[in-house]
Amino acid sequence: MKKIHFIISLFVLILFLGCASEESGNIDLGGVSAPANVSALTTITQDNSGKVTFLPKGEGVTQYKINYGDGSPESDYFSPGGTTTHTYKEGVYKSKIIAMGINGKTTETTQDVMVSFLAPTNLQATLAHVLGDNFSATVTAKANFETYFQVFFGETANETPVNFMEGETIKHTYANVGTYKVKVIALSGGAAKTTYEESITISNPVLLPVDFESPTLNYAFTNFGGANTVVANNPSVGENNPSAKVAKLTKNTGSEVWAGSFIELGVPIDFSTLKKIKIKTWSPKAGIVVKMKLENLTNPDINTEVDVTNTVANGWEDLTFDFSAVDNAKNYQRLVVFFDFGTNGTGADYYFDDIQLTSGVETVKLPLTFESSTLVYKFTSFGGANSVLADNPDKTGINTSAKVGALTKGNGSEVWAGSFIELAAPLNFSSFKKLKLKVWSPQAGIVVKLKLENFADSSINKEVDATSTVANGWEELTFDFDGATTANQFQRVVVFFDFGVNGTGKTYYFDDIKQSN
Template sequence: MKKLHFIISLFVLAMAIGCSNDSSGSDVDIDSVGAPVNISALTTIAQDNSGKVTFLPKGEGVTQYEIYFGHGATQPVIVNPGATTTHTYPEGIYQAKIVAMGINGKKTEITQTLTVSFLAPTNLQVTLAHVVGDNLSASVSAKANFETFFQVYFGEDPNEIPVDFMEGETIKHTYANVGTYEVKVVALSGGVATTTHTESITISNPILLPVDFESATLNYAFNNFGGALTAVANNPSVDASNVSAKVAKLTKTAGAEVWAGSFLELGEPIDFSTLKKIRIKAWSPKAGIVVKMKLENLTDSNINTEVDVTNTVANNWEELTFDFSAVDNANKYQRVVLFFDFGNAGTGADYYYDDIQLSSGAESLVLPLTFESATLSYAYGNFGGATTAVITNPEKSGINTSSTVSALTKGNGSEVWAGSSLALDTPINFSTFKKLKMKVWSPQAGIIVKFKLENLTDSSINKEIDATTTVADGWEELTFDFAGIVNANNYQRIVIFCDFGNSGTGKTYYFDDIKQSN
């Protein structure tokens, strides 16, 4: 059997090498492929005092596994990815070794402690927690004495099949609905007796600022009054000023009261300790109407405050800012009430709003970026020997006659990956527009311009796209297609690399007008 598996592995390796030298000319360097990673083994034991343990090895980039049981025969058992193998142990603690081999023969090995006991596990300790940033998910980990493995039931399905896991692993589960669930963790050894821990967890999914109406799991439970009707709807005017797919639609029905409106209840009071203003995007069929925002205490509507703003744009999106600088934060305002065309009876007109968020009232650093603002601070983060700053456009010609642009200088001897980053005030919304466009001026054609997006708090969450210039000493517009991007990753930092892959020679590259597009 060992020889057969060895022959199969050589066959796979030969196939990969053969495929790497096809007629396309795109050679794949097999030797450059790294060794397998994330190697482990799920070990489960029969509960019949037999000591029979099943191994399910796991890993990435693996063509075959060698399992050394740490008991009995010294020769390993060969296991293919996805397959299992078994071994019978007497009671004791063993050091099993898992060796994973990749397509080029590189190996990674780990040693895993295995406890075989016929006694019931003791000292079971379970950690059940909410997942930060994911209201509908919970995580479980556990440890115990004399256990071989654990099973967890998350309590959502009466016919639930438990999830097996090992000590040191954390298991995540996402619930379909809010509610309180009883989570059960069972510690198993090789005997019939088990040890169980049960614990309740409450899953809630509150509406919190900022509100963008894009969530498929949140319940946007609008409360209507006076003849107004509000619901989540498709964006009636998707463009650069509002790229959202979903927005709130308020219909002020014919004959509705002059004070008709609707409100949303937030999951917690608005925190005005630092930011004192609330900004929304609004769309109206006419300009010059009064848009009123009222804030109320959740339990006593007599505790309230309101601000009026008059819109200036018809049939398009604009940002409206409501100044609550005098607000008393101790009043715990938790209900957001909106009125459109306040003071006039309803005519059946539709009004839309979106992106309710706290604001300083200052201009926001968001897409599209034109670099023309006199008040924004374009605080670039530079790395690898590159420096970037906003300067006067040195080449007002062709497709770009704007006054100011960003200039990236790749210093002499700078790294091949030298570049600059810029953090936006809010994540880019990719719900409708999946492409980014940027105007670029380069002293040479044929260079790679890399556009990278990163999560603001975790740069390992990122996505990058390359484009190649075709013009020297002139402006051109490059398109970066982020089709398939996960909007929930909240990409908020943009990173620009010019002439990626080559060391710096002191040349300067210019870019401008970064915007979303389809």
């Protein structure tokens, strides 16, 4: 390569000689000096890109090239007045400016190039809680002159930071409640950096509705008068309460007539819309007074209470406490429960579960029998199907109900035509993992599909198929939803008949949708 550039220089020299031949017959090529006073103006772009521009200068130079000093290939030769650009990492480098004269002689000059990055500016980090997930937080960040970010979530002493870029959202799930210092660092690509710190409090408050199923919530009961309440196994798992966990209140022998327990909620109860509280109860005897009392968290003298008498022994029943007259501004946050109020304790155990606000109006829930005279069974149909509440076409065998659901799959309807009904509350899968459905079909051997969907996000779903075996008669099909969890918040029940086949106008009937094992 040096020979080529030397030849170019000779070509320039020949042209020069041609122009000067009339004035002198001899030119001493060897007498031409090598370039002198060689240097370069280096300009560093102030955007943390590491980009450096070289503008060489010197005397008696026909072309230049640069050795950047960082181990990368040298530049190509370029003419005087030209520039070359190179991108460095932060550091100090010994570059070489190589200047060639008209006779091929070269002069090299070593020149230090110092590349330092600015600290990022205008760092903006956003730390946020995750809706519906009390233990998780997210971080996003942006800044000027940054190359990337690091975040320390403050959970462990020797934490490894998470690297991320602008535009990314980083999610972290904490193991425990507490206050943590989160540190976000904007890095320049070199030593300079900018740091932002913010504390986040992770809490897991007990909020209505309370179902005692969470493995992370602290259901902290305060007991008085000789009562004692703990979270315990459901003593009677069944259709009326499929929960795995419930609260157990033991009214110890000789305890006060007013013995009870309370739990404190994370926020005051909001009575602005719903005015009643419903609770599932289990008692070894019927006819006892169950009292619910609400208190202000800081001043227990601000309180209100309602009594209800139970009607079921050794079984679950729903009791509703009417707080319609309550003043919502009193900020009731402590919920107190008494069983067999007015009677001294005998050592009996009482259970309660699913504390929730309610309108007091009957709601659509499992088991779904279609027999209520007050409920509105609202079906939503799609794909050419149509479902309505209808009279039972065959009151024999396993189903003598008066009312059932009737799905007509219209002529030419889609193979996936079906209907769904929405429940008032999500299904609890802590104990019962299967659903049962009574069906009546004019033909046997068809696929009956049952699908469960999240009310807010239908992409969260699970479906199970069963094949009918009876024509023109009732049979009960079982759908195994193993793997479904209460956290899926399945609240929409979708039914398909003769799935995979276009409709022919046939009508199919269904009834008694319930959870089971």
